Structure formats: structure tokens, C-alpha cells
Amino acid sequence: RMRVNMLMRLRPCPCCSPSPRPLRRSRLPLGAAVPGAVLAACDAGGGATPTGQTRTSSTVLNSDDAVSGFLVRAGFGATPSDLDRWRQRDATAWLRNEFAKAPEPLLPAALAAAAQQPNGRVPFSHYNRYHLKRSLIESDAVLRTKMTYALSHLLVVGGSDVVDPFRAFSGLSYHDVLNRNAFGNYRDLLTDVTYSPAMADWLTYLRNEPGDPATGREPDENYARELMQLFTIGLLQLNRDGTPKRDSQGQTIPTYSNEDVSQLARVFTGFSHDASAYKVWGDEQYAARARPLRIFADHHSTRAKSFLGTTIPAGVSGDDSVRMALDTLFLHPNTAPFVSRQLIQKFTTSDPAPDYVDRVAASFETGQYQASDGTVFGAGARGDLEATLAAILLDSSVFGVAFNRIESAKARDPLLQYVQFMRAFDVSNLEYITRAGRIGNLDNSDSIGMAYFESPSVFNYFRPGYVPPGTRAGDRGKTVPEFQAFQGARLVGYTELMTDLILERVGLWSCPSQPGSDFTGLDPCNSAGPGDAFAPDWSAQLALADAPDALVRHLDTLLTAGRMNPRVRERITATVGTIPVEQATRDDDLRKRVQVAVLMAVTAPSYAVVW
Secondary structure (H helix, E strand, O other): OHHHHHHHHOOOOOOOOOOOOOOOOOOOOOOOOOOOOOOOOOOOOEEEOOOOOEOOOOOOEEEEEHHHHHHHHHHHOOOOOHHHHHHOEHHHHHHHHOOOOOOOOHHHHHHHHHOOOOOOOOOOHHHHHHHHHHHHHHHHHHHHHHHHHHHHHOOOOOOOOOOOHHHHHHHHHHHHHHHHOOOOOOHHHHHHOOOHHHHHHEEEEOOOOOOOOOOOEEEOOOOHHHHHHEEEEEOEEOOOOOOEEOOOOOOEOOOHHHHHHHHHHHHHOEEEEOOOOOOOHHHHHHHHHHOOOOEOOOOOOOOOEEEEEEEEEOOOOHHHHHHHHHHHHHHHHOOHHHHHHHHHHHHOOOOHHHHHHHHHHHHHHOOOOEOOOEEEEEEOOOOOOHHHHHHHHHHHHHHHHOOOOOOOOOOHHHHHHHHHHHOHHHEEEHHHHHHHHHHHHHOOOOOOOOOOOOOOOOOOOOOOOOOOOHHHHHHOOOHHHHEEEHEEEHHHHHHHOOOOOOOOHHHOOOOOOOOOOOOOOOOHHHHHOOOOOEEEEOHHHHHOOOOOOHHHHHHHHHHHHHOOOOHHHHHHHHHHOOOOOOOHHHHHHHHHHHHHHHHHHOHHHHHHHEO
16 A cells, blocks of 8 residues: 555656657556656756767765665666675766676577487476576676666567477577677667567568569568567657657657558568578477578568668568668667667656657767766767667766656566565575566466566567556656556565565475476476575674664665655654564564565565656
């Protein structure tokens, strides 16, 4: 109730400009959204320079709360050691440190594991889920992992195409495509995504045949449509600040037509696995899913392809057609604001102000961002994601007074809240994460209803343009995408999940072996030992448990960056104080105090909304 009531009290920001309209053609049910907040930045500074964006104000993390607030946006929250390490240091130094960290691929270990099996083939569903979840919790490359998570929401592959037993290699390979390109160039990322077996399965252009004028058959249009609508230019023509352009009658202007879709679809024909023939089955197909697709010339459309003012002449090869098509979309003026706005939403604020979008889009276009200490991020080429990320995380609005208000907040999805808890308390015995249903099964009432890389739709679990109906945010046209994941039942499921985690209820965290997956090293349940299931490290909190006020102040900093509602903080402190500490049961009593305080903190509204 506390969480819902606080979200209902949040007020709209009167100085914010209208947001772009939500995307049409939603494939997710809207359901009953949690009553909403207006989450938009009202004030921002800084301006464009010929080489990109330059910071004009301090980015020093001058307190524990500042460290925690920055890291919950840039990563997955702070740990006690993070507070000690980054206090009084510049956020720019944290970015330099993170950008230097190498990719962390998951596919090589899967290939090595498969090589140990008699026929080289294993049912990998459990294996994939296990390693994808653990990458969120354990990876030291925090920013790269957070960007991989963000890109998985923008360039969605989900359903069973990542965890299907016979698509195991393509699923982990797709993770690796996003992880490898996280700090690279968006143009390169589009190429790797297009040639990905997982994407070709997901958007149905694997073995997409050319059209036949004699019969009227045309190529599958799925990828062509979503490539434009969701990955690059969106539905409406945009100004660089992300607001819609309008014609002389004040109407919005579509970016493409059905004819553009049909023509572009001809480009994505002839794709199949990198194998000996266009159609292969069994072991050869299974192994080929670890490699990028290839285009078979005799299955690629040789007709001319005209779309968005570009014409690819008849007879151009498949690979050259793809290159020309992706260049056209990448260079479109919509791409910079369209991509920039969505990445801002994934990191800093759910409803970014137009001037913030404009500054980030400028860095996307120039491929460069200069921090206040003179550090230059990015290689200077359009689409540089390092420059774009630096512009998002070091923007003057993020460190300005105006941003530190509820109106400029970012709602967080339940999976990110769960991951922050796991990291903040260094939870061990992660083998038990194989109880996948409690983490992601949409049908479980006691689940958070989200699983990494298992989206039920091309919009992931929530649409970037989602405006929650029946709320003050909705009345003002403000976007709060995460509220689409926060339907009433999910709040209950999240609370039940966190209760079992924090109270360490062993019986509820059994580690069932998936039938058929008992290969050594592939079924994580085989390595799950007896005793407690998940094991949080409460040592820092136990040291404070004698003083409820100090314990809650510590949790406020660690989990909510010092922005816990004062009445909630008082209520947690009072509740913890009612738990007596007897000498004979001192250790158990202190542990109960910590568990109750943490449970109340991670189910409070302040934990769901970062500001």
C-alpha cells in the first residue's frame, strides 16, 4: 500500500514540454497500471559544441548519497565498498574505468560445455537462463552490463528464441552481440543484429524468400517494419529534441509508408544459417546457430528496392543491399533523437525533457562528448555509443538541483529492483537462481513477471511511449514506461518474492533439476549444495542493528540514495525498534531487525522510483 499511495501522490511538473505520443500497435495488454507519477526533467543546462556536448557543472560525487544515486542510474546501485571507493571522486573517473572494461561473452563457455557431450548437443534452456541472470548479478563490467540490458529493451529478441533448447547458441550469441557493441557504434550494432540468427528467428526473416510477381507473393515484412519502427526512426518524423514535427495543419508526419515497408522487405531475403546449404537440419544447423547468418544469392531478391527516398538498383548483391539499407536508416535525422531518448529512459529519467534529448542526440550525431575535466568520450563518428552514454550520464541536468526532484525521476522495473538487492547484499548460493519461475514466469502469481531476454513482445515488457491511463501523468501526456510492468498483481508478486529472499526461506527455494538437463556442468542444480538457498551478506547491516535509526539511515543511502520518504523512514525505524534484542538470542534478534528493515525498504515506493 505504501508503494501505491506514494506513487499516487506524485505531482506533474508544470514546466515540462509534452512528450512524443506512445507507439501504436502495442502487442502487450495495457491492464490496470499503477497510479502514476510525472517523471520529467524540468530544467537542464549545457549546450552543443562543434564536437559534441561539453559539461559545464561539477560531476563530483560529493557524498555517499550522491554515489548511490549516480550508480543506481548508471548501473545497478551501490554496494558498501562502492561508497568508500567513489566518495568525493568525479563521476567521469567512474565512466573512464567502466569504458575500459572488456566485453564478457557467454557463448564460448556454452560451446565448450557442448563439446564435452557425446553428440555435442544439449538442452540448454536452463543453462541460458542461469547464465543470463547471473551476468546481471555478478558482472564486474557494470556499465557494459547495464547497457546490454538497455539494448535488450530497444533491440528486442525474446520469447523462446533465446532459451529454446535447440536455439541455445543463437540465444547466447545475441547477448554477446549486444554486449560486444555496447560501447561501440550503433551502425555496427545494426549490422550484427541483422545477421543474428536469433533476430532472424524472432522477426521471421530466416529463409525469407524473394517475391514472385507472377503469383503476387511478397517477402515477409516483419523485420523491415520493426527495423524502422522500433530500432531506428520510429513512427513519426522528429525534431532533434525528440518532439514530433508537424505539417502546416499542425498534424504529425509519418516517417514511412506501407510501400516503404514492402520495398525494404526485399532487402532482407536470402538469409539463412552459415552452413553448407540454404536449408540444413540437425547437427549442422545446431552448430551454425553460433555464427552470423549468410545471404544465399539465389534466394535474395534482385529487384530494385526504393524506400525513404533511397533506391537500391536491381541486381545489387544481398550484402550490399543490406549495407545500403542500414546506412539509409542510420543516417536518417530521426535516428539520433529516437535512439537517444530511449537510452535516456533506460538510465536516468522516464520522461526526458526535450532539451536533454537534444543534447544527447547531438553527441550521437557528432560521436563525441567532452566532460568538465577535459576527458573526451567517443571516437568522433556518428552513432558512437560511448559518447552517447557519457552525454546521458554526465549531462548537467543529472547533477543539477532540478533533477533531484520527484518530477525528474526514473521508475524502475521489478527486475532491476531485484538485481540491485542481489548486488547490494552480495547474495551468494546463486545456483538456486535456477528456480526460474519465481523470477520470470508470467503465469506465477508470486513472480516479478520479467525474465532477462524472454520478452513476450517486440516492445519488451513495456513500451517506451507508454502513458499510464487514469493518472496525473497520463492526463499530462507523460511517459512512464515501467508502469506498464507494474500492474497490480506484479506488485504482489514482487513483494512475495522479496519476502522469501530476505527471510531466506529455504524450503521455497528448492533447486529442481530440469528433466534431460543433468549433464555435468550444464545443470546448475547439480552444483547446488545443502543448507541455505540464497545467502545475503548482512554483515554491514548487522553492525548497525543495535541502533535502528543508524541502520535505516544506512539503508536509505545504500538503496534509495537518501531520498526515502521521511514518514516511511520513521515507520521502518519504529518497527525495527519493536523487535527486542535478548542476550540469549542476540544474533538471531539482530538478524531479524536487519531483515525487517531491508524488506520494508525494498518494498517502499522510494525504492521503485529513483530521483
